[in-house]
Amino acid sequence: MRKTFTKLTLIVFALALVGLSAQTSFAGEALIIVVNINAPGVGFNDPTPAAPVGGNTGTTLGQQRLIAFQHAANIWGARLDSNVPIRIRAQFTPLGPGVLGSAGPAGVARDFPLAPFPLTWYHVALANKLAQIDLLPATDDINANFSSTFNFYLGLDNNHGTQPDLVTVLLHEFAHGLGFSQLANLGTGALFNGLPDHYNRHLFDTTLGLTWPQMTNAQRVLSATRFGRVVWDGAFVTAGVPSVLNFGIVEVRVTNPASIVGPVQFGTAAFGPTVASSIVSAPVVAALDAIEVGGNQIDGCSPLTNAGDVAGKIALIERGGICGFAVKARNATNAGAVAVIIYNQPANVNAAPPGMGDDGINGAFVTIPTISLRRLDGVDLLSQIPNGSAVRLGNNPTIRAGADELNRVRVFAPFPVAGGSSISHYDTVASRNVLMEPAINNDLTHKVKAPDDLTFELLRDVGWTFPDADGDGVANDEDCNPNSDTSATIIIAAIDTGVPNTLFPNGCTMSDLLKDLKSAAANHGDYVSAVAQLTNQWNADGLITGAQKGAIQSAAARNNGP
């Protein structure tokens, strides 16, 4: 039985459709062609006999690889629409141990016909879709090279156990080729050939309040390591977040002053209470101690000399000096601090916040949570103490894991920068796990859209649309009628009732439902009765007026043909 919807839901949905219509091209499913470039006898053509596994019916290793490839391609093909076939140039070759495979765009294009933004690079498969022509007809669109020596799970059912699942890996890498990656150089901050791309247009730095194309090269370099503060500003991803990411994240967050608020990357200690088990929110105070030989006044290696200031607050201590982490934390504990932050010293300016081991003696005396920070974040806190530096650490139940306060998804921006996986993935703090984190987690499904995932939503934000034959804003494979009657008014047996033909969120219109009743009815009486029941319900739900109900029922009564 089909659900009915409230009037408010319908109004909201109708408004959403207005927004969607500009981006929906109403084309069919994208045809994704796997172009096998392996030589005979190897890779996709490997004749080694193989037993069918997990729905993969191939009987040779090569056949099973090809079937898995095409399966992953078809999953994306069913979600994306394009008038131009997408060609994946693919092979299996020996890549060395540990290297599973690779995929990426074969080319990029800009300023093509129908390009949404000028002077912006697009991965060629996306550019072709937008331009509705093949812009690089002499080349394929995505290059894919996978390991012929790695033992993948080749089934199609995601029942991979401890083996890496080829289909999942392919879905991830194909997404990079379809548009889930950016082109700027993370080491220099330089844009690709001097121009932004479709992806980095949506990267927003919450500290700077700028998108990546608005930044200088130097700002982009810094932004790439601004953990938790580079978010995706696309509307589709943001709309999908509530159905995908869970509330609650264990975090360390600067809460004051405004110029530096936000989450910070932190390391944990092997002693004292964990961050997850603590909730501390307090001002930050620089801990001072005696200057030892080989040390300084801010390394916390001696009993703190400003215990009165530190008590009830978070002690900020520099890493290094003549003692280990546990000694510093013990001294802060003794001074009455509620937590301790140890930030990297100048010698470790380029290091990530360290994990902090116990020395076997002092850790047992630490009763407050201890975290480490990169030097830049520690110095920020230190310099802003006159302005009231404050930090909150512990579980934050008000924020979804992997998003910011506004439900914008965080992109992966660890310090130090991770070559290229930084920025071109979602943050690893996401929960539930999602396909486009840097690692393939074991609990991933083969689903690529909300409420299971957010990959498709990002591809929509950059210009991809979904197959939608009737243009009602609901993808064909989720549409209760992919070829809906989308007439403006309900017409029954050539009688125009004048009643607006409302579209429901599941993709059916009122006309669709009335036609379904006609098809299902055993005779005219049954049909009229069913129409009366349905229209009474619509009237009760406030979807139609009494007069409109009468118009529909009257037309149905006269519709006694086949």
Added chain:
Amino acid sequence: MSKSHRTRRSPSKGHAGFPAIKFAILFAVVIAVAAVVFLASTKSSNAQKKFKATRPFVVDQQNGQPRLPNQEEIDQVVSNLAELANRPEDLPSTPAANGGVTVDLGGGFGGVMLARPGSDGGFETKCVFSLEEGAEFLGLVEETSAE
């Protein structure tokens, strides 16, 4: 210009011009060879770095246990990582007939999925976009000794 418009050289002119043509051809060949050698050396500069393994990431075919890679395996991993994750700068733009501009990425700019044995009997994976990041994940460090 059509072929018929070309001036036919007289034999005497041909003899007189021969050393110059030969020199020009020789010069062009030298330049071409130098360019190829330069480009090859640039492209493979990462691959020519010597790495050593610090963690076992090869699953041994015989006993299924993780082991350190041998030098041949390390070289293969480094070479493929360098090629797949290559992100060359200043790739040439090509004007398209329809008014757009395209760039062939030359097989680079790809995400490379790596795997290393995990503690639970499965694998830890990571998608990287550079040799350095991949080497770090697999525990490969550059040889700094003079050997």
